[in-house]
Structures are given as C-alpha cells and as structure tokens.
Amino acid sequence: MSTPVVLVAGLHASARTRVVDRLLRDHPGSLAVHHDLRGVTAGRVERVVRNASTVLDLADVRLAHGCVTCTVREDLLPQLVRHAATASLLVVDLWDSVEPRSVAEALDCEEAHEILRLTCVLTALHAEHMPRRHHPRRPAERDRPAGRGRRPALSRRGPDQANRVRHRPDPARRR
Template identity: 75%
Template structure:
C-alpha cells in the first residue's frame, strides 16, 4: 500500500506552518519535512523533519546548483521514498516561494510510483495579507522569498500560481472582515477550488492525477473564471474569433495590465497562426508564452496523441473555418470598467481590410516557450 503525501504551499509561512501543525495533530505518527531555503543564495539548505511539535531530524546540505529543482531531485524525493511505509502520512511543507506544481510533477515518477501517492495540494493563505500581496509588484529577492540565486519571479506572480494549482485553499489569520474579503477575491482567482478555514480536507484517500491538475491551469485547457461581480470585485471575460492585430494589441498591453489585478488566457495572432499563445499577468507584470500548436494546425492523426481534456476544449471552441483558434482572455480587479475594457480589446482585432496586409509582430521578441517555475 502506497503512503499518502500532501503538499502544503504558501508564501505566508505562519499560515503554512499552522496548517502543517494541524495535519500532524489530526494524523498521529505523520512526518513533516521542510527545506528551509533562506540561505540558498549562499548555497546552503536546511532540511527539518518534524513529528508533531518535535524536531526529529535536522540536516544541512549543499545541492549542486543551489536551486529548488536540485533540492527536490537530490533530497526531497529520496527522503520521501526512504520513509514510505514508515508513517501514515508524509507532509511536505514547501518553502515560501516554491510553486507546488514543480514538486507534484517531480513526485509523479517511476521511482515513487508504487511507494507514494500524492493526495492533496493545499495552499495556506493569511487572510490579512492576501488582499495586499496579490497586488504587490515586489520581486522575490527584494522581499526575501527567493528560491534560488538569480530568482527573478515576482511575489504576486508566485502567489497566484500557488493558489490556482491547489486542490484546496486554507485560510488562517486575520479577522472576519479579512476572511470575507479574501473569500471574495478567491471567488475570482480560483472559483473552482474549495476554500476552508477550519476542518482540513481529507488527505489520505486516492491518488491525484498530476496531469489533470496541470490541465486545470495550462492555457490550452485552463478552467478560466466566468463573468462575475462580487461587491467591488469584477471578472470580465473576452471571447472572440477574429485574429488580433499584433501591433495594436502590443500597444494596448500596458493599459490592459495596469487596469486589472490578474488576467490570463489564450490568444492567437495572424503572424503566428499555428501557435497557442498564453497571456499571464498579475500585479502589473505580464508574460506571453508559446504553448505549442493549435489542434487545427496538426494532422488529424496527431489529435489522438492529445489528452482528452485538450480535445474536449478544442471541440467546444471549434469553428469550421479557423478550427480551435480563439481569443479567450479573463481580467479580474476592483471596479473594472467593463465596457472600456471590452472596447479596447475589440479595437485590437484585425479589420477585414487588413487580412492581406504584411504585419510586423512586436511579440516575437517577447514570447518564451512555456516553462514551469
């Protein structure tokens, strides 16, 4: 029988540790492992293992390249495999800025297949700090949360990915007003994810499918929010079929990014018609990534190689002329001017008389291949 493993992520260390403590209390004999990365820029990592409130093992290590990937591959995964069967539950408390997806995918390997099963990805959130942190433009290095030397990610970017990948969001800290505001924000950021403040979800059951977890957030298959308004917070969905004029859309980027707290989705350009382009922006920082081909650009024989989720999404978006190409962007923020936002985006669409024009594409130098941080 494989041993259940639950990941506990979150930028807010106090909230995260409180969730780990609760898991240890509720599952006597469970072990929690945490890699403290506060000295990672000096090439040092401290592994702390707890049983209840007691530290049972403390070790310092120096991974070859001083990064999270090395730590997971060289220490965390071997430690979990070694302790499989020795505890009813293994709790992995991730460092502040570690994104749970990279760890979940590392555990989904042949070495751990019969010994470990991932049963939960919990992101702990401090209800007092989340509304502020999700709009902070600080980078991780300046805020002391970096997970490697040269880590250039932003605090709000990491927080968004932590909560969007989770199977449950756990609220700690703050007062009733903080909890109400945080729940309202999460209704827009992660509408399909359970939010709990007391009893934790079951974490000793069946194994999660890591691929399905990833498909919930990957742009070609993402479960994006719908048009919603909660108090002053608004989510606006923009869906169109016509291609975007790359020059006009590029010129609108700053206004689109600064006018909302969080936006994401997929789009296409006539200069790159075969590529699914991902839009991802939070707290004023935007990235555009190449996520591979649209199904319409592939031979039909290759469609069977795609996941059921990818084929289902393509069928829902399918148009007899352009296939599964679609503009599907979602914007969230306080008091968004819906009509102005939709008007700006519509003005970026390619006009019929521009279809044959030779267009310059300023996105070419901006687009990167999709990577998981």
C-alpha cells in the same frame, strides 16, 4: 499500499506552519519535511523532518548546481521514500516561493509509484493579506487603476498552482 503525500504551499510561512501543524496533530504517525532556504545565498539548504511534537532530523543539504528547485526535488524524494514505510501521512512543507507543480511532477516517477501517492496540494493563505472583496468587480468599483479596455478580476478560486497538479488515485482503492 502507498503512503499518502500532501504538499503545502503558500507565500506566508506562518499560514503554512499552521496548516502543517494541524495535519500532523490530526494524523497520528505523520511526518513533515521542510527545506529551509534562508541560507541559500550562501549555498546552504537545511532539511527539517518532524512529527507533531519534535524535530526528528535536521541536516544541511548541498545546493545542487546552484538550482534551488533541483536541490529540493533531489533531496525530497529519497526522504519521502525513506520515511514512507513508517509514516501514516507525509506532509511536504514547501518554502515560500517553491512552485508545487515541479515537486508534484517529481513525485510522479517510476521510483515512487508503488511507495508514494500524492493526495492533495494545499495553498495556505494568510487572511490579512487577502483582498477584501474576493469576487470579480469592475476596476472603478474596486478603486484600483486598470489599463484602458482591461477588466482585471480577482480569482474566485485559490492560486491556479493547485489546479494544475495531476491526481493519481490509489490503485488499492479501485478494488
């Protein structure tokens, strides 16, 4: 049976951390993998693997041909496959600006089909940074300038990135 994988994205590290911590607490035996990109300008990416109570692995990852997305994808998949046999749930804590779609597509490869199953993509939001009115309104009612003939609106859903990820059901559950 394949191990479920959850991607946690979002621009605010504190919001992502709260979501990841809760997933780790609520699912005993789960692990989280995070790539810290603060040192990326110096060619340094730090990988952290942890459970609910402790850091299990901390390693420097070499930046693959200057591409952050490639580095995360090329290091992440082997880590997830490595830990799949012992983890009840694998949580991927994505860095602030890492697009979850590319990571989700990387998980949908021949090497991981029998081992990993992407079950959810979450976008963690920080309540203080959300608009007050989370529904469409005319620009004049929102006190926001808009171009002539344009009617911008706030999304009724979360970021569209979560809506674009393909869901691959667990083949064992079909039986």
